[in-house]
Amino acid sequence: MHLLVQEDRFDIGRETEAFIAGLRHAGAVVTFTGLVRDNGGQLAAMEIEHYPGMTERAIGAIMDEAKARWALEDALVIHRYGRLGPQEQIMMVATAAPHRADAFAAAEFLMDYLKSRAPFWKKEIGADGAEWVAAKASDENALTRW
Template sequence: MDIRVQDAAFDPGALLSQFTPHAARAGAGAVISFTGLVRDLPGATGGLSRMVIEHYPGMTEKALHDIAQQASSRWSLGPVLILHRFGALTPEQPIMMVATASAHRADAFLAADFLMDYLKSRAPFWKKEFTADGAAWVAAKDSDEDALSRWR
């Protein structure tokens, strides 16, 4: 299980290139990856100038570990990677990445979907968007909370 919480930018392609042979050596026949990107805000004056992600050092790593552990106990998985950035980001930059591996694709697909749903509303990250009009914290969506009920 590879859990990373970092302010540094990352290259999703490079990470996947490292993850894939590692998963193959562990016996995987399928690798799924998800990359989350900072979307621009076309409706705001001048668009999104930056997004700042705050997190809870200590709890964040524990929560991500716990989420990955839950996924590994529900599905038959090989290696799992979760990387999430914090600090200042600009539009089009990758925010986070999840990669899962399994012998057959269904487990890896389901686990990646599960990890994303849990990450959204159970990992202590908060996003703040800055535009020429001012700054605002991104509000949690009810649909994110509802998504968790799929897995109960």
């Protein structure tokens, strides 16, 4: 299990290749990369804050839960913080399992958790000022399937 919480950009291809290189028994790898979305074309930037240590512990615990629920060989989570512009990479999840169903389910589980429960705080900055991003009911509802 690999977890990186970082300010720096990451290379999706390089991270995926490194993740796959360490595998021995996987038959499936699922990757997902989230981008900073600019709904309406008014976003100048998004600022993401977190508490170092607390964030890693919380995400690490959910990664452990994913590994206990599905037959995962490995998982990777990268999540950025700091100031990010529209369409920049905000996070990446990769899962590896002997079969695709477990890899897909675990990846979705991790993504749903990161979207709704991971201890990050996001502020959208636009021409009209800045506003903290509120939790969405749809994100909370996504967790009910797990």
